[in-house]
Amino acid sequence: MKYPFLSMLGLSLCAAFVFAPARRAFFEGRPAQEAFAQSGIAGSPDAGSEPAPLPGTAGGASAAPLPEPDGGTGATPEVPEPPVTRDNYFDRALFIGDSRTAGLFEYADMGGADAFADSGMNLYKVFQVRLQVGDLGELTLEELLMERQYGRIYLMLGINELGYNQERTAEKYRELVGYLRQAQPEAELILETNMHVSRKKSDGDAIYNNRNIDAFNDCIRAVALEEGLTCIDVNERFDDGEGNLAEEYTSDDAHLLGKYYADWADWIYENRK
Numbered sequence: 306m307k308y309p310f311l312s313m314l315g316l317s318l319c320a321a322f323v324f325a326p327a328r329r330a331f332f333e334g335r336p337a338q339e340a341f342a343q344s345g346i347a348g349s350p351d352a353g354s355e356p357a358p359l360p361g362t363a364g365g366a367s368a369a370p371l372p373e374p375d376g377g378t379g380a381t382p383e384v385p386e387p388p389v390t391r392d393n394y395f396d397r398a399l400f401i402g403d404s405r406t407a408g409l410f411e412y413a414d415m416g417g418a419d420a421f422a423d424s425g426m427n428l429y430k431v432f433q434v435r436l437q438v439g440d441l442g443e444l445t446l447e448e449l450l451m452e453r454q455y456g457r458i459y460l461m462l463g464i465n466e467l468g469y470n471q472e473r474t475a476e477k478y479r480e481l482v483g484y485l486r487q488a489q490p491e492a493e494l495i496l497e498t499n500m501h502v503s504r505k506k507s508d509g510d511a512i513y514n515n516r517n518i519d520a521f522n523d524c525i526r527a528v529a530l531e532e533g534l535t536c537i538d539v540n541e542r543f544d545d546g547e548g549n550l551a552e553e554y555t556s557d558d559a560h561l562l563g564k565y566y567a568d569w570a571d572w573i574y575e576n577r578k
Contacts, residue, residue, distance in 0.1 A: 392416060394574050397456035399492075401446070402426065403465055405500055405560060412566035419453070421446055427465040428477040450488040458485055459573075461497035463521045468512050475524040482528055496529045498522040498538045504549040506558035513559070515548055535578050542572045 387393065396417035400406050406422035409415065419438050426434070435443045441452060460482070466474045485494055499518050501507070507514040522538070529536035543561065545551040550558070554565050561569065 391574050399455045400459045402461040409566050412563040413570035455492045457493045459495045464499045467517045496525050496536045498525050501540050501550045503558035
């Protein structure tokens with residue numbers, strides 16, 4: 306190098322310029338980093354300094370999440386069920402029975418309930434017959450239970466079977482109860498004891514009398530107890546106080562007069578569990 310002293314002079318001038326703020330700070334008693342900052346030469350940030358906040362945030366904090374429409378739970382609000390009234394109580398109900406149950410649907414307001422009932426219906430043919438059920442057409446019981454899901458199923462059978470062996474009839478009754486529970490596990494199954502006949506009918510008939518009716522009604526109560534089911538007894542509404550269908554409620558000694566079927570339907574509603 307031809308002029309080494311010029312290079313040394315340049316380096317000295319640069320050093321003097323760069324470190325002049327620090328030298329002044331030394332004599333003024335200020336930190337050197339402060340002097341560099343004031344001169345426009347920024348040093349590295351301290352290890353503990355906070356980074357600049359992101360745009361759209363306050364002080365670097367995350368923006369608060371929007372509240373959920375239901376208060377923050379994230380669950381879909383449940384639609385409350387309408388209150389139970391006489392007008393809607395029988396909606397999604399099925400009644401299985403004989404001519405007495407058929408009369409209930411002929412003379413009383415049963416709302417949206419279905420009936421699988423007919424004169425002469427009994428436990429020995431309940432799976433074989435086809436009946437008209439509402440707007441569904443003619444169906445067997447099995448087809449009906451596959452077609453619709455019910456909330457409650459009422460069962461009243463047994464009086465037309467009084468001429469059969471009672472033990473065999475009781476077994477058929479248990480089989481039907483078991484089938485209904487399996488076919489419609491979500492439905493409440495309600496067993497109904499059979500309505501009495503009048504004293505006149507009971508005293509004059511060796512088969513269709515209240516002694517035999519009571520014996521089979523005891524079988525129904527036993528099944529309800531074994532299965533943990535509700536059992537209702539409408540005889541408390543229409544009996545004469547001595548275990549017979551009261552004379553004023555019937556004209557044929559076995560069925561209610563048409564105007565009293567509405568009382569039967571109301572009694573079922575009023576004695577709901």
